[in-house]
Amino acid sequence: MSRVAAVPAHQLSDARTAVRERAPLVQCLTNSVVQTISANVLLAAGAAPAMVDSVEESAAFAAVASAVLVNVGTIDGVRASAMHVAAAAARAAGRPWVLDPVAVGGLPLRTRVARELLEHRPAVVRGNASEVLGLAGAGTGGRGVDSTAGAEEAVAAARELSARTGGAVAVSGEVDVLVAGGRTVRLAGGSPLLTRTTGAGCALGALAAAYAAVTDDPLVAAAAAHAHVGLAAERAAAVAAGPGTFATAWVDALDAVDGPALAAALGDGRLR
């Protein structure tokens, strides 16, 4: 008897279509290295990025945005304050928000802030295995932004975090593992060139926020973002001459991968 995935493929492709049709306004408080690629990835997907991230403006904007991303990649004390008020405002206004705990585990400031932010209940947490372990208090972090653990090693930590937030927790890796409550989804595919493009993972977090704005199921949102990114990466890798042309082709492919394309690709067994 064949297994049925915890999330039906058509829900992911429907969400892809909805992002383009509804063009959610995604507020990003993200690290300074990846603002540009995050905005371009959102635009390619059909969403509307807004990088409003100051202490002065973040809360007001979070109340009108469709969804909010908080990425702690280049945190300092001032940015931490903006993240707190934005996440709190999003929660108060009933807007979904996504937490990307970049390099959490080893560095004290970002580790403390990311854990505190969990109280505002992110719809999606997205990170690599070391980051998810570090956020859950079960690890001491990776090597800079790189994971030193495999995705499967972080499943228990992901489940524990999901129980605390009530949302989805996505562990990116060679095979992505995504959990929400008792449900688990695994996604194969993608390209190693994603790890050689700065900001690809962070842009995936931003995209998860766009998806969270168009579906009530955070596991669908997270899985659709991962599937979208992975399929576009495969297409880009097929035409790229190296990591430079890959990054450019990936943005093209994120635009080209629409709902039907995603539905077709998800029929090949990559979603389990």
Next chain:
Amino acid sequence: MSRVAAVPAHQLSDARTAVRERAPLVQCLTNSVVQTISANVLLAAGAAPAMVDSVEESAAFAAVASAVLVNVGTIDGVRASAMHVAAAAARAAGRPWVLDPVAVGGLPLRTRVARELLEHRPAVVRGNASEVLGLAGAGTGGRGVDSTAGAEEAVAAARELSARTGGAVAVSGEVDVLVAGGRTVRLAGGSPLLTRTTGAGCALGALAAAYAAVTDDPLVAAAAAHAHVGLAAERAAAVAAGPGTFATAWVDALDAVDGPALAAALGDGRLR
């Protein structure tokens, strides 16, 4: 009888040539999302970018720069202070400066600061219709960085702002509308892919500053920058496979579009 444009085409193409020959040093206090593309657009045009934007260094540099750009896209209290001193120093030194009121209208801090900056009399104000309306106090802003109004709806607000600054006010849109005193110029062309490239509009503001350094007529500066950007976008759109390759090809085309190319394109009726 055919209408004659308020600005002759040859003045725009002459300005294009002058930017390349004189390589104006353009100081940019711009938002953190678009610094890279703004610098690359200025370099492609033949100008020399300098992203000196701190409170400590902005005023000293503004006194020696050829022109200054102030873009409020990711403003906070500290950056607002730097913008004030840079605009004041540019004005005191007789250097032209350009104001890009990104998302002004809805968010209180940037709206207040942008309005205060008008006292330093920017040579060019460049925004979309919602931003120009918001700056003039005639609207409450767009949707994030996107305009919810058409360019023609902002013409009266643009004229009112121009009367206050003594400079040009450019409203970017499907057809750009630019005013200075009693003169009005309209420019057709461009590509929808510009709106899917983060920072394209902001880089246009930076380019307007480069042009303002080489001509005494701010309407010529603003119109030349818009024509340059629009023609390059058309060329890029013709070879692009999507928004990623468009952005790259657009930088190539900004380099390739020289004075004669601009003169030839402006003969086709796009300038009214």
Next chain:
Amino acid sequence: MSRVAAVPAHQLSDARTAVRERAPLVQCLTNSVVQTISANVLLAAGAAPAMVDSVEESAAFAAVASAVLVNVGTIDGVRASAMHVAAAAARAAGRPWVLDPVAVGGLPLRTRVARELLEHRPAVVRGNASEVLGLAGAGTGGRGVDSTAGAEEAVAAARELSARTGGAVAVSGEVDVLVAGGRTVRLAGGSPLLTRTTGAGCALGALAAAYAAVTDDPLVAAAAAHAHVGLAAERAAAVAAGPGTFATAWVDALDAVDGPALAAALGDGRLR
């Protein structure tokens, strides 16, 4: 009798291989304009970038990074503090660090800070001629980030700085001149398109840090980084249609240029 270069070519190509094999973790405190391209250049070379640059986190990370880059391109008072603690921590932990004195000479804050940082003895100083002259107190700076002096004019200043730091000092130019103690290396090649790509020089500084992590000889590190960048630029220029496609092709070529490719290219007399 043919002259033998102060640094044998095989040491440069061996260092290239070592960067890929050992994937050094390079912490970058760099200017906000060039963070993305610096990270992508490091990734293309096979290194692991980490843009940890806050006052709160910089020192702790510098103690575990393989090497550190400090680039003063968009300095302010807060960033200056982070640079001080990171450079001190790197020195204390025995990690090599690289100083890129962007636009030093004319602007007081960055000039003072860069000179103070010399006490932490950077393994490599990399700048253009005006910057090296300005750092040594022998010039008043260039025009923004552009040099107004030729590389050979800065050789005496470079030697004087090298005597103070005990490391290498690299003066980038049409022909790069690199000194360490009594040794001098000159490198021809590269492409003018490098000067039309924002951040190319800054990314070269980041790459020098990656190389400094894999060799004990800072002159080898600096020369290998310059040779790698120059050869990749030549390859990219051969396929580029303009500065936009050049930047993308350059990242591809930085990946493609491996140790044997560098060894082959260095046999053509470019290294003296």
